[in-house]
Amino acid sequence: MPITVSAMTDGFAAEVGDIDLTRPLDAQTEREVRDAFTQYAVLIFPEQTLTVEQHLAFARLFGPHERTVAAVMPGQKLRVREEIADIANMTPNGEVWGKDYRLRLFQLGNRLWHTDSSFKQPTGFTSMLYCRSVAPIGGHTEFADLRAAFDALPAELKAQVDCLIGEHSLLYSRRKLGFTDFSEQERAAWAPVARPLVRTIAQSGRRSLYLASHIGRIRGMEDAQADALLAQLMAHATERRFTYLHRWRVRDLVLWDNRCTMHRGTAFDDTRWPRDMQRATTSDQPDVFEAELRAAGLAA
Ligand SMILES: [Fe+2]
Numbered sequence: 386m387p388i389t390v391s392a393m394t395d396g397f398a399a400e401v402g403d404i405d406l407t408r409p410l411d412a413q414t415e416r417e418v419r420d421a422f423t424q425y426a427v428l429i430f431p432e433q434t435l436t437v438e439q440h441l442a443f444a445r446l447f448g449p450h451e452r453t454v455a456a457v458m459p460g461q462k463l464r465v466r467e468e469i470a471d472i473a474n475m476t477p478n479g480e481v482w483g484k485d486y487r488l489r490l491f492q493l494g495n496r497l498w499h500t501d502s503s504f505k506q507p508t509g510f511t512s513m514l515y516c517r518s519v520a521p522i523g524g525h526t527e528f529a530d531l532r533a534a535f536d537a538l539p540a541e542l543k544a545q546v547d548c549l550i551g552e553h554s555l556l557y558s559r560r561k562l563g564f565t566d567f568s569e570q571e572r573a574a575w576a577p578v579a580r581p582l583v584r585t586i587a588q589s590g591r592r593s594l595y596l597a598s599h600i601g602r603i604r605g606m607e608d609a610q611a612d613a614l615l616a617q618l619m620a621h622a623t624e625r626r627f628t629y630l631h632r633w634r635v636r637d638l639v640l641w642d643n644r645c646t647m648h649r650g651t652a653f654d655d656t657r658w659p660r661d662m663q664r665a666t667t668s669d670q671p672d673v674f675e676a677e678l679r680a681a682g683l684a685a
Contacts, residue, residue: 388417390425397530398427398629406433406443406638415446422511423588426646427528427629430638433515440515440638441468441665447511447640448667451502454555457574461488465663470501472514472662474655481659487566489655494558497598498529498623498647501666504553504599506578509643510669516633517661523653524660526631527623531594531645534622535583538594543583546594546618550604552577557601579604582618585677586645593645596622622647633662644669 389402399421404414421428435443441450450468455461462477474489476482482489502509514526535543554577556567567575582603584595596618603611630651631639641648643666653660670676 388414388421390417390421392425393429394530394629397425397533397627398429398528398631399425400429400431402431404430406430406435407439409442410446418446419588422640422642423586426530426532426642427631428640429631430640431634432636433638434636435515435638437466437469437663440513440663443638444511444513444665444667448669451505451509451666451668454575455488457570458488458491459568459570468665470664470666472650472664473517474658474660481656484656490562490564491559493562494555494564494598495650496652497558497561498619498649499558499597499599500595500643500647501664502643502668503580503595503597504555504575504578505668507668507671508580508673510667511640512643512664512666513638513640514662514664516635516637517663518659519633519635520653520655520658520660522658523651524655524658525633525651526639527649527651528629528631528641529623529647530627530629531596531622531647532586532589532591534624534627535592535594537627538621546582546614549582549606550579551582551595551600551615552602552604553580553597553599554578554601555599558598560601561598577601581674581677584644584674585681586642587677587680591645594618594622595644596647 386403388404391400452467453470456467464477465471474482501512555575584593
């Protein structure tokens with residue numbers, strides 16, 4: 386039986402039914418999921434009752450598992466295994482964290498528009514966020530379609546951004562919230578990396594902005610000018626016409642393409658309501674940017 390794909394927005398987010406992610410997918414089903422992923426970029430799989438192992442097994446179809454950034458934080462104990470990014474507002478003991486808990490201050494950065502692991506080498510390819518419990522109010526996730534946003538740019542701006550290189554770092558996005566208390570180990574692990582501002586998605590050939598709050602500088606551009614351009618692009622890319630708001634239900638698994646989307650968590654009372662969300666993220670090919678340039682005939 387083929388999967389059922391039901392569009393939530395025009396060409397960006399879709400729900401997927403008639404699929405059971407607790408079991409290995411047969412070749413035909415996997416192909417249908419990949420086709421839907423290429424077409425939409427955000428896929429919602431409702432009513433999946435997954436163990437951590439099943440969650441990771443599905444993720445493995447899209448590449449090697451990443452380690453959570455929390456694994457490089459000195460002294461930070463993990464509540465879940467290191468292949469899972471723990472998006473819950475909980476301590477390792479499973480209690481709701483307090484106002485000054487360090488990881489909380491760090492994770493407030495998830496409320497800024499970003500794409501996962503653009504600051505890593507290799508970069509993040511897909512993320513799969515699984516909902517184990519929800520807050521009664523707030524705590525949604527918004528997604529932005531950076532392919533559609535690129536398509537809608539004026540031709541002049543397209544040409545301008547197409548040759549620009551952004552510098553991404555987790556340090557930059559956290560600094561935007563006033564968090565600068567980084568250890569030497571963290572500063573070394575998250576040194577800025579260079580990424581093009583525009584990508585070409587291999588499977589579809591579509592061009593896409595590659596934006597995130599992790600971008601702190603643009604190569605060869607004065608900081609003030611770069612900040613203004615990035616603010617303009619961010620405002621454009623997150624216009625309502627390019628976004629989808631996901632209101633979580635327990636047992637939703639949402640898969641997205643980090644190459645051509647941004648997302649952000651919406652606010653909720655995270656010192657009151659437990660919200661248990663766990664993310665598996667897969668790494669892209671280490672040479673993906675060179676491959677994209679070659680495919681677009683732009684390689685040096
Ligand atoms: Fe994220």
